[in-house]
Amino acid sequence: MTDYATLLKDNSLKATFQRMQFLEKIEEYGHMSIDDIYSKVTKMHPSLSLATVYKNIILMVKNGVLVEVPIDGKKSKYELKKEEHIHLICTECGDVKDKPHIQKTDIILKELASLENFRLKKQQFNLYGICNNCQSKEVS
Ligand SMILES: [Zn+2]
Ligand SMILES: [Zn+2]
Numbered sequence: 001m002t003d004y005a006t007l008l009k010d011n012s013l014k015a016t017f018q019r020m021q022f023l024e025k026i027e028e029y030g031h032m033s034i035d036d037i038y039s040k041v042t043k044m045h046p047s048l049s050l051a052t053v054y055k056n057i058i059l060m061v062k063n064g065v066l067v068e069v070p071i072d073g074k075k076s077k078y079e080l081k082k083e084e085h086i087h088l089i090c091t092e093c094g095d096v097k098d099k100p101h102i103q104k105t106d107i108i109l110k111e112l113a114s115l116e117n118f119r120l121k122k123q124q125f126n127l128y129g130i131c132n133n134c135q136s137k138e139v140s
Contacts, residue, residue, distance in 0.1 A: 002027060002080065011063040018048070019056055023065070023080065031069055031077040031096040069096055072128050087124070090131035101125070 004023045005015035013019065018041075025040050026032050032040075038053045057078055060066040069077045072091045079096075088097040105125070113120040130138075 007065060008060075011060075011065050013060065013063050013065065016056075018052070019060065021045075022053065022056060022060075026066065026078060027080055030098065031079045033075045033077050033094075035075065037078075067124070069124070069126065071096070084123075085125075087126045088131070089126055089128050090134055091128050092130050092134035092137075095131050095133070097131075 002023070004020040007023070008015040008019055021041055021044075022037055025037055029036070029040075034050070034054050034057055037057065038048070038050050041053065042048050057066060061068050061078065064081060066078045067081050069079060069087060069089070071077060071089055071094050074091070074094045077094070077096055084101040086099040086101055088099060089095070109123065110120070112118075
Protein backbone atom coordinates (compact mmCIF):
# COMPACT_ATOMS: atom_id res chain seq x y z
CA MET A 1 0.00 0.00 0.00
CA THR A 2 1.14 3.47 -0.85
CA ASP A 3 1.92 5.95 1.92
CA TYR A 4 -0.63 8.56 0.86
CA ALA A 5 0.41 11.18 3.40
CA THR A 6 3.97 11.20 2.09
CA LEU A 7 2.78 11.07 -1.51
CA LEU A 8 0.62 14.17 -0.97
CA LYS A 9 3.31 16.07 0.94
CA ASP A 10 5.93 15.23 -1.69
CA ASN A 11 3.64 16.87 -4.22
CA SER A 12 3.09 20.01 -2.11
CA LEU A 13 -0.38 19.06 -0.93
CA LYS A 14 -1.74 18.88 2.58
CA ALA A 15 -2.46 15.30 3.59
CA THR A 16 -6.10 15.70 4.51
CA PHE A 17 -8.18 12.73 5.61
CA GLN A 18 -10.50 13.17 2.60
CA ARG A 19 -7.70 13.19 0.05
CA MET A 20 -6.17 10.08 1.57
CA GLN A 21 -9.51 8.34 1.36
CA PHE A 22 -9.97 9.25 -2.29
CA LEU A 23 -6.49 7.93 -3.05
CA GLU A 24 -7.15 4.72 -1.16
CA LYS A 25 -10.32 4.09 -3.20
CA ILE A 26 -8.60 4.90 -6.48
CA GLU A 27 -5.76 2.54 -5.67
CA GLU A 28 -8.23 -0.18 -4.70
CA TYR A 29 -10.19 0.08 -7.96
CA GLY A 30 -7.34 1.12 -10.27
CA HIS A 31 -9.24 3.64 -12.38
CA MET A 32 -12.28 5.59 -11.22
CA SER A 33 -14.44 8.43 -12.46
CA ILE A 34 -15.32 11.27 -10.09
CA ASP A 35 -18.84 9.84 -9.86
CA ASP A 36 -17.44 6.41 -8.91
CA ILE A 37 -15.28 7.92 -6.17
CA TYR A 38 -18.18 10.00 -4.90
CA SER A 39 -20.55 7.06 -4.68
CA LYS A 40 -17.98 4.88 -2.83
CA VAL A 41 -16.85 7.51 -0.34
CA THR A 42 -20.33 8.87 0.47
CA LYS A 43 -21.24 5.41 1.74
CA MET A 44 -18.99 6.16 4.70
CA HIS A 45 -19.35 9.96 4.69
CA PRO A 46 -22.83 10.91 3.51
CA SER A 47 -22.23 14.64 4.02
CA LEU A 48 -19.50 14.77 1.38
CA SER A 49 -20.42 16.82 -1.70
CA LEU A 50 -19.66 15.99 -5.31
CA ALA A 51 -18.08 19.44 -5.67
CA THR A 52 -15.58 18.61 -2.91
CA VAL A 53 -14.60 15.36 -4.60
CA TYR A 54 -14.25 17.15 -7.93
CA LYS A 55 -12.17 19.99 -6.49
CA ASN A 56 -9.76 17.64 -4.72
CA ILE A 57 -9.34 15.27 -7.67
CA ILE A 58 -8.57 18.13 -10.06
CA LEU A 59 -6.05 19.55 -7.59
CA MET A 60 -4.33 16.18 -7.21
CA VAL A 61 -4.11 15.87 -11.01
CA LYS A 62 -2.58 19.35 -11.19
CA ASN A 63 0.03 18.44 -8.57
CA GLY A 64 0.94 15.15 -10.22
CA VAL A 65 -0.51 12.72 -7.67
CA LEU A 66 -3.22 11.51 -10.04
CA VAL A 67 -3.39 11.09 -13.81
CA GLU A 68 -6.51 11.69 -15.87
CA VAL A 69 -7.45 8.96 -18.34
CA PRO A 70 -9.85 10.29 -20.97
CA ILE A 71 -12.54 7.86 -22.11
CA ASP A 72 -14.22 8.36 -25.49
CA GLY A 73 -17.80 9.49 -25.02
CA LYS A 74 -17.68 9.00 -21.24
CA LYS A 75 -16.41 10.77 -18.17
CA SER A 76 -12.67 10.63 -17.54
CA LYS A 77 -11.23 8.22 -15.05
CA TYR A 78 -8.40 8.88 -12.65
CA GLU A 79 -5.54 6.71 -11.47
CA LEU A 80 -2.56 7.07 -9.18
CA LYS A 81 0.50 8.22 -11.03
CA LYS A 82 2.55 5.10 -11.64
CA GLU A 83 5.12 3.67 -13.99
CA GLU A 84 4.34 4.20 -17.63
CA HIS A 85 1.88 1.68 -19.02
CA ILE A 86 -0.57 1.15 -21.84
CA HIS A 87 -4.33 1.43 -21.39
CA LEU A 88 -6.87 -0.80 -23.08
CA ILE A 89 -10.05 1.22 -22.78
CA CYS A 90 -13.49 -0.21 -23.56
CA THR A 91 -15.76 2.45 -25.03
CA GLU A 92 -18.84 0.33 -24.25
CA CYS A 93 -18.46 -0.30 -20.51
CA GLY A 94 -15.66 2.17 -19.75
CA ASP A 95 -13.39 -0.52 -18.35
CA VAL A 96 -9.71 0.46 -18.25
CA LYS A 97 -7.00 -2.18 -18.20
CA ASP A 98 -3.33 -1.53 -17.47
CA LYS A 99 -0.81 -3.33 -19.64
CA PRO A 100 2.98 -3.13 -19.38
CA HIS A 101 4.62 -0.46 -21.44
CA ILE A 102 6.43 -1.57 -24.59
CA GLN A 103 9.96 -0.17 -24.67
CA LYS A 104 10.08 -0.17 -28.48
CA THR A 105 7.37 2.48 -28.74
CA ASP A 106 9.46 4.73 -26.51
CA ILE A 107 12.37 4.63 -28.93
CA ILE A 108 10.13 5.49 -31.89
CA LEU A 109 8.44 8.36 -30.07
CA LYS A 110 11.65 9.80 -28.64
CA GLU A 111 13.08 9.79 -32.15
CA LEU A 112 10.02 11.54 -33.52
CA ALA A 113 10.11 14.16 -30.77
CA SER A 114 13.79 14.86 -31.30
CA LEU A 115 13.35 15.13 -35.10
CA GLU A 116 10.69 17.78 -34.48
CA ASN A 117 12.77 19.43 -31.76
CA PHE A 118 9.78 18.86 -29.54
CA ARG A 119 10.51 18.79 -25.83
CA LEU A 120 8.44 15.87 -24.65
CA LYS A 121 7.04 16.29 -21.13
CA LYS A 122 4.56 13.50 -20.81
CA GLN A 123 2.88 10.83 -22.84
CA GLN A 124 -0.03 8.50 -22.39
CA PHE A 125 -0.88 5.45 -24.43
CA ASN A 126 -4.56 4.74 -24.75
CA LEU A 127 -6.03 2.11 -27.02
CA TYR A 128 -9.79 2.45 -27.42
CA GLY A 129 -11.99 -0.44 -28.42
CA ILE A 130 -14.43 -3.06 -27.20
CA CYS A 131 -13.38 -5.39 -24.40
CA ASN A 132 -13.71 -9.13 -24.49
CA ASN A 133 -16.68 -9.02 -22.13
CA CYS A 134 -18.66 -6.53 -24.21
CA GLN A 135 -17.86 -8.42 -27.42
CA SER A 136 -19.51 -11.54 -26.06
CA LYS A 137 -22.58 -9.48 -25.14
CA GLU A 138 -22.85 -8.28 -28.75
CA VAL A 139 -23.37 -11.80 -30.01
CA SER A 140 -26.52 -12.50 -28.00
ZN1 LIG B 1 -16.43 -3.48 -22.13
ZN1 LIG C 1 -3.70 2.92 -15.79
